[in-house]
Amino acid sequence: xxxxxxxxxxxxxxxxxxxxxxxxxxxxxxxxxxxxxxxxxxxxxxxxxxxxxxxxxxxxxxxxxxxxxxxxxxxxxxxxxxxxxxxxxxxxxxxxxxxxxxxxxxxxxxxxxxxxxxxxxxxxxxxxxxxxxxxxxxxxxxxxxxxxxxxxxxxxxxxxxxxxxxxxxxxxxxxxxxxxxxxxxxxxxxxxxxxxxxxxxxxxxxxxxxxxxxxxxxxxxxxxxxxxxxxxxxxxxxxxxxxxxxxxxxxxxxxxxxxxxxxxxxxxxxxxxxxxxxxxxxxxxxxxxxxxxxxxxxxxxxxxxxxxxxxxxxxxxxxxxxxxxxxxxxxxxxxxxxxxxxxxxxxxxxxxxxx
Amino acid sequence: xxxxxxxxxxxxxxxxxxxxxxxxxxxxxxxxxxxxxxxxxxxxxxxxxxxxxxxxxxxxxxxxxxxxxxxxxxxxxxxxxxxxxxxxxxxxxxxxxxxxxxxxxxxxxxxxxxxxxxxxxxxxxxxxxxxxxxxxxxxxxxxxxxxxxxxxxxxxxxxxxxxxxxxxxxxxxxxxxxxxxxxxxxxxxxxxxxxxxxxxxxxxxxxxxxxxxxxxxxxxxxxxxxxxxxxxxxxxxxxxxxxxxxxxxxxxxxxxxxxxxxxxxxxxxxxxxxxxxxxxxxxxxxxxxxxxxxxxxxxxxxxxxxxxxxxxxxxxxxxxxxxx
Numbered sequence: 079x080x081x082x083x084x085x086x087x088x089x090x091x092x093x094x095x096x097x098x099x100x101x102x103x104x105x106x107x108x109x110x111x112x113x114x115x116x117x118x119x120x121x122x123x124x125x126x127x128x129x130x131x132x133x134x135x136x137x138x139x140x141x142x143x144x145x146x147x148x149x150x151x152x153x154x155x156x157x158x159x160x161x162x163x164x165x166x167x168x169x170x171x172x173x174x175x176x177x178x179x180x181x182x183x184x185x186x187x188x189x190x191x192x193x194x195x196x197x198x199x200x201x202x203x204x205x206x207x208x209x210x211x212x213x214x215x216x217x218x219x220x221x222x223x224x225x226x227x228x229x230x231x232x233x234x235x236x237x238x239x240x241x242x243x244x245x246x247x248x249x250x251x252x253x254x255x256x257x258x259x260x261x262x263x264x265x266x267x268x269x270x271x272x273x274x275x276x277x278x279x280x281x282x283x284x285x286x287x288x289x290x291x292x293x294x295x296x297x298x299x300x301x302x303x304x305x306x307x308x309x310x311x312x313x314x315x316x317x318x319x320x321x322x323x324x325x326x327x328x329x330x331x332x333x334x335x336x337x338x339x340x341x342x343x344x345x346x347x348x349x350x351x352x353x354x355x356x357x358x359x360x361x362x363x364x365x366x367x368x369x370x371x372x373x374x375x376x377x378x379x380x381x382x383x384x385x386x387x388x389x390x391x392x393x394x395x396x397x398x399x400x401x402x403x404x405x406x407x408x409x410x411x412x413x414x415x416x417x418x419x420x421x422x423x424x425x426x427x428x429x430x431x432x433x
Numbered sequence: 434x435x436x437x438x439x440x441x442x443x444x445x446x447x448x449x450x451x452x453x454x455x456x457x458x459x460x461x462x463x464x465x466x467x468x469x470x471x472x473x474x475x476x477x478x479x480x481x482x483x484x485x486x487x488x489x490x491x492x493x494x495x496x497x498x499x500x501x502x503x504x505x506x507x508x509x510x511x512x513x514x515x516x517x518x519x520x521x522x523x524x525x526x527x528x529x530x531x532x533x534x535x536x537x538x539x540x541x542x543x544x545x546x547x548x549x550x551x552x553x554x555x556x557x558x559x560x561x562x563x564x565x566x567x568x569x570x571x572x573x574x575x576x577x578x579x580x581x582x583x584x585x586x587x588x589x590x591x592x593x594x595x596x597x598x599x600x601x602x603x604x605x606x607x608x609x610x611x612x613x614x615x616x617x618x619x620x621x622x623x624x625x626x627x628x629x630x631x632x633x634x635x636x637x638x639x640x641x642x643x644x645x646x647x648x649x650x651x652x653x654x655x656x657x658x659x660x661x662x663x664x665x666x667x668x669x670x671x672x673x674x675x676x677x678x679x680x681x682x683x684x685x686x687x688x689x690x691x692x693x694x695x696x697x698x699x700x701x702x703x704x705x706x707x708x709x710x711x712x713x714x715x716x717x718x719x720x721x722x723x724x725x726x727x728x729x730x731x732x733x734x735x736x737x738x739x740x741x742x743x744x745x746x747x748x749x750x751x752x753x754x755x756x757x
Contacts, residue, residue: 143617258706259484288483288644290703293688297702315617318690322697341694359622361651363674363689369629370622370651376587 104131105276105309106155106194111169113147113154114382121382124150124164126333132277137303137310139324139341141317141356145377147333148313152279156196157186173277192222195270199282201262205254211238211265212250218272237268241298260291267298271306278302279311284319296323317360321345326413329353332380332388335407339414349416351393387419395420436507437606437638438472438495443504445490445662449711462710464490466662468504469737472606477632477639479653479670481646481685485707487662488642492610495640496527509605523553526599530611532591536583542594543579549601564601571634572597572627589620596627600635609641613648625651646689650674655743658682661710661718664737668744678746681719717749725750 113125125147132138140148153159154166155178171178173193181189198204206214215234219225225233231250238246241264254262263283270278280299284292300323302308312324320327320341327344329337329352337350348354358371375392387393390400399419407415445465450456465487472478480488493499495506497516506514511521526549529535536545546565550556556564569576572593583591592612599607609628613621625648632639643649649656650670657667658679666679677683684703705722714720720730729749737745738752 143619260706288707289646289688290483290684291706293690293702294704296690316690317618317692321692321694322690324694345692345694356618357692359619360692361622361625361645361647362691363647363650363686364691366670367651370626372622372626373619376589376620 102133105134106132106171106173108151108155108171109169111151111154111171112167113150113159113164114167115150115164117163123333123380123382123384125154126380126384128169128328128330128333128335130328130335130338132309132311134276134309135303135307136326137299137312137324139312139314139320139327140330141314141320141327142330143315143356143377146330148330149281151330152196152281152311152313156190156194156279157183188222191218191275192273193275194277194279195273195275196279196281197263197266197270197283199285201259201266201286202254204266205262207254210251210253211257211268214265215250215269215272218269222273233272234268237272238265240271241265241268242294243268258291259287260294263287263291263295264298267295267302271302271308274306275308277309277311279313281313282315283312285314285316292319299323317357329356332377332384334388334417335415336389336417337415338407339411343411343414347411347414349410349414350389350418351395351420352389355392355394387417434473434475436471437474437509438640439505439507440471440495441469441505441507443468443491443494443506444502445487445494445499446502460711463662463713464710465494465501468659468662468664470657470664470667472638472640474605474638475636476654477641477652479649479656480640480642480659481644481649481656482659483644483685483707485661485710486659488659489610490662491659492527492608492640492642496525496608497522519553523602524605525608526602526604526606527608527610528592528595528599528612531615532588532595533583533615535595536591538583540582541579542574542581542583545583545594546579546598546601549598553602565597568597568600571631572600573623587620589616589623592616592624593627596624596631600631603635604637606638606640609639611642611644614643614645621648628652646685658685661707661713663718663734664745664747665719666744666746666748667737668741668746672741672744676741676744678740678744678751679719679748680723680725680750684722717747 109129111125111128114121115124128151140151142148155171166179173189212231212234215237216230219230219233235246235250238249243249243261243264257265284295287295296319299310303310314320324341327341328335329350331352337344337353344353348357355371355373359373361367361370373392378391380388384404386402387400387405390396397419405417405419407417410416443465444467447462447464448458449460449462451459468491482488490499494501501514504514505512508521509524547561550561550564569578574590574593613624616624631637641652653670655669656673658665658681660681666673666682673682677686688703703722708714708721716732717730717735720726723730735747735749737747740746740751
């Protein structure tokens with residue numbers, strides 16, 4: 079059901095999906111973010127106009143397949159882009175009252191790690207193999223907080239306990255290779271939490287882990303949110319992980335957000351053909367599927383300027399208009415936005431009939 | 434039904450050595466421990482387990498990339514644990530996990546697909562083309578792909594090349610080691626459907642390894658659950674997913690996040706982690722994490738008990754049932 083219909087532009091003040099959040103101002107608001115990658119003189123629009131807001135204590139999921147720009151969004155926010163091959167073209171990101179992109183490198187260092195922390199997909203390559211895990215947690219504390227080494231060490235042990243590592247007094251002096259993958263990811267989380275950040279960015283935190291360990295890490299992230307009120311941006315390609323953890327989700331395709339809304343709303347009433355296709359393409363543990371729906375073709379290579387719907391070449395219900403004009407994000411239900419010319423969108427068959 | 438593959442008490446133990454010069458053996462990693470199962474013509478057996486459960490080692494022993502420490506493997510009625518003849522070799526092919534490292538970057542797709550024919554069959558150029566071209570269509574690649582090199586393709590297309598290469602010799606049995614785990618969801622769906630179509634067209638028997646429960650449910654007829662080198666449970670897909678008996682299978686099912694936010698609470702967490710295979714538990718390998726573990730579980734390794742039609746479970750809780 080569509081309650082109202084409005085264009086989402088960069089100036090629009092957007093209503094929040096849930097009432098409890100309507101009162102609070104967002105702790106992070108990203109507007110019109112564009113990041114392009116350059117190679118051989120051509121620009122590839124990895125992120126092409128992404129806007130979103132994050133509220134305290136909220137878990138927002140960014141989902142999409144490889145190459146959709148989901149990692150580039152957070153890398154741009156954290157200032158982790160390779161300056162030679164990529165450039166932020168436009169956009170603002172406000173963390174409270176400061177503009178992240180206007181900070182000088184030294185100022186950014188005071189924010190990064192202290193107010194926004196990040197955990198990565200592969201914990202073994204993100205941790206330094208020649209330092210003990212205790213040292214790596216203490217590094218954060220000594221850099222950002224006024225602490226003696228002794229205090230930092232005690233806090234490190236406390237942090238390891240907080241992320242449910244058994245016998246933290248022993249683990250603190252171990253090296254990353256002595257820990258299992260799940261433990262390494264917990265250490266990563268402990269490092270990220272060291273300075274009580276407001277925002278935790280998790281870039282595919284469970285992709286390298288087994289399902290039973292994945293469930294433990296997701297459970298830990300949920301506990302941390304409940305206990306510390308930390309806001310989380312979770313990047314993943316796994317729809318199950320989003321459903322298990324997130325309050326709100328953004329679906330990205332070809333560098334833009336194609337659908338945004340509360341998890342409940344998007345999973346129960348997906349509006350964009352890509353989201354519908356993605357949900358129908360997942361095999362289910364709960365039931366037998368006769369045949370999987372497949373989205374035909376592959377992610378296209380985009381050339382600038384983009385003057386069409388980025389999904390039109392793979393979309394089952396594309397119209398002539400889709401080839402000529404890029405659709406804007408429009409509100410389909412309260413807090414549920416979709417980038418599609420189809421007003422309601424055709425249904426995707428549950429069992430694939432297209433292939 | 435005809436048995437394609439019979440595996441009996443298969444073991445693969447790796448020695449753990451210590452010291453630089455006098456390498457003293459201090460222990461063993463039992464990567465695959467007393468594994469027995471049968472595979473019937475035309476079926477798909479899914480093998481599921483977490484990392485370190487021995488599923489890849491098992492597959493590598495079946496295809497001859499590893500030599501078993503002990504045990505028997507019979508393929509099409511002949512023992513193969515000490516290698517197989519060329520004519521038998523043709524009947525078993527493999528699709529690998531990583532479509533990037535399993536294709537030679539310096540060979541064109543045509544050479545990649547012709548290589549098995551060059552080794553196993555004497556064929557003229559035209560004959561080879563007659564085999565390759567229809568196959569290329571079946572896996573959904575255009576004819577122009579023949580002249581290209583692997584780097585010109587995306588991950589999904591490379592996996593299609595890998596599948597075509599495995600099918601060139603018209604094998605009876607196809608071993609698939611995590612063939613979709615490196616692919617995106619929409620591409621994964623394409624490849625899974627392709628496996629199903631090809632299985633019908635070529636009357637293939639599939640042994641399909643995956644760590645993803647939902648993939649296994651989609652592709653398999655029967656499912657085998659492994660943990661620390663041992664089979665925990667083996668049953669038809671319907672039985673296993675509707676009536677999982679082994680505590681590990683039950684935990685595994687509950688750990689999978691379901692893409693439905695309404696059912697969030699059903700996701701329960703299994704405590705602890707997989708023990709190191711060097712210090713594997715003495716009794717049941719799952720006893721360190723099992724909520725039902727008792728004294729006998731820690732002391733004695735459970736046998737496979739028949740717990741239903743074609744349903745075997747290695748758990749002391751079902752020891753009252755007939756031994757299978």
